Amino acid sequence: MRKRIGIIFGGNSVEHEISILSYIQISHAINREQYEILPIYLTKTGSFWVGPHFDELKTFQKAKFKHYEVVFYQKNKQLRLGGLKYLPRRYRKPIDVILPVVHGRNVEDGSLAGYFRILNATYASCDVLPAAILQSKIHTKKMLEFVGIPTIPYHAITNSAYMEDSSNILQTCECLAYPMIVKPVSLGSSIGIKIATNRDELEKAIIYAFKYDEQIIVESKLDDFQEFNQAVLETDGSYILSEIEEVKTENSFLTFADKYLPATSSRTIPAEISESLAGLINETSMMVADHFKIRGISRIDYLYDRKSDTLYVNEINSIPGSLAFYLFEDKISFTDLIDLLIKAAIRAKYRDDLKINSFQSLVLSSTRLLKK
Missing domain, CATH: 3.40.50.20 (Rossmann fold)
Known part of the structure; x- marks a missing residue:
């Protein structure tokens, strides 16, 4: 059946x-x-x-x-x-x-x-806690910092704090030096993002980002970098890594159009990179999947700073667009990928059901709890 x-x-x-x-x-x-x-x-x-x-x-x-x-x-x-x-x-x-x-x-x-x-x-996807953490760029960064995975320097800002003391917050952000990139904390697909090259642009970018979210982050904007993506499929606590993809765009960052209108960007799968960089991406993806307890299929987006030779985790998507099937195509067909995902979810649910989720006691029959 x-x-x-x-x-x-x-x-x-x-x-x-x-x-x-x-x-x-x-x-x-x-x-x-x-x-x-x-x-x-x-x-x-x-x-x-x-x-x-x-x-x-x-x-x-x-x-x-x-x-x-x-x-x-x-x-x-x-x-x-x-x-x-x-x-x-x-x-x-x-x-x-x-x-x-x-x-x-x-x-x-x-x-x-x-x-x-x-x-x-x-x-058939991430559980509540990992999904919640990964949706927040701030909490994702804090988790990455905790386990020693590099993340781009940033400042986090709340709308209320900015309304109360915008001048001081702008001054604090400028410690990062221009250009900067301003992002809503809990959105994806590059929505609500702007680049700032001076204070006037920074103020406008912050106000714009607050239209989408109550919290935003201001990051250092890398100058000479490459952008890579890799997907991870979890099955029974083990992880299958996809090919590494390099994405190129003529824009200053990967825009919504670059992600969903292919004519505006170019993609190379597998990425034409050194064995050492590929090995570092593979190793980092495994660490991310393990530390965040990823289930289902997730995609990890990387920025590689060529000047400092540093690989940064930029973002982690717990349910990537199209389940990132195109990154697995050389290894697993889309049809088989869906099959693996569904079967892994069924086995995970079976294991979850073996856990004890109730405890019988005499608490409700005790009258002492009702005494003042």
Whole structure:
């Protein structure tokens, strides 16, 4: 019997549309003889929808399309969907595995993982804590610093602190020296990012970034650098590394267009780099995966400073766009990659279920707790 896979995509995130594209790619690559898929669209307002033709991009290009609003519930240790109104029977069958292909704040940040942990579902991605840490550039940097992995020098700023004393904060940031790069803390896909080469540009970049997030970081902008990506697939506590990719752009940093409109950037897979640098990237990726307890597929983005011969971890994506399948293609087909991901999630859930999650006591029958 085929396993039924609920694929979650969408969400209240600035990367909503990228998530839809990721789902469409996965729906076309998954082995339909082995898996029955149930696409579940998470709207920008937090509702779950199912419906016909969800594996077609043109469905989501319409302002309105046929759908049924649903809720999740557990029955007889099986995850199911219920309709707020009428729901056809084909949508009500048990779901074996939840495969999330969501990106960005409010979904990839552990929110969705926590929701499905409460429902005791099999979830094919990072658990709550790693996902939450990795969504925050500040917490990711602090963790990297703690384990001795280089990260680009930065200052973290909250909106309230900046409103209270912007002059002092600007002066502190200028200790990094220009140019600088300003980023929202919890966004991805290069959204909300600007370069500052003087104080006026720095002020404007900070104000712009605060439109997207309550916390931002200001980093030193590298001058002579290369950008590399590598994905990691976790299976039973072991890690499979993808090829290393080098990404080049004529822009001062990798923009949203560079990431999702291929004509604006060039990619070399595998990267044409020295054995020593490739070895360092591989070693660092394994360290990152182990220290952050990554599950599922993640992608690690690197910046290599040629002047100082230093490799920096720039960002770690717990659910990368398209599951970074293209980085594995020389080793594992997209179809097989999805299969490995699903089977690893099932085995991980089996191990989790062996843990003791309850404790019987006489606390509720004790009257002493009620005495003043």
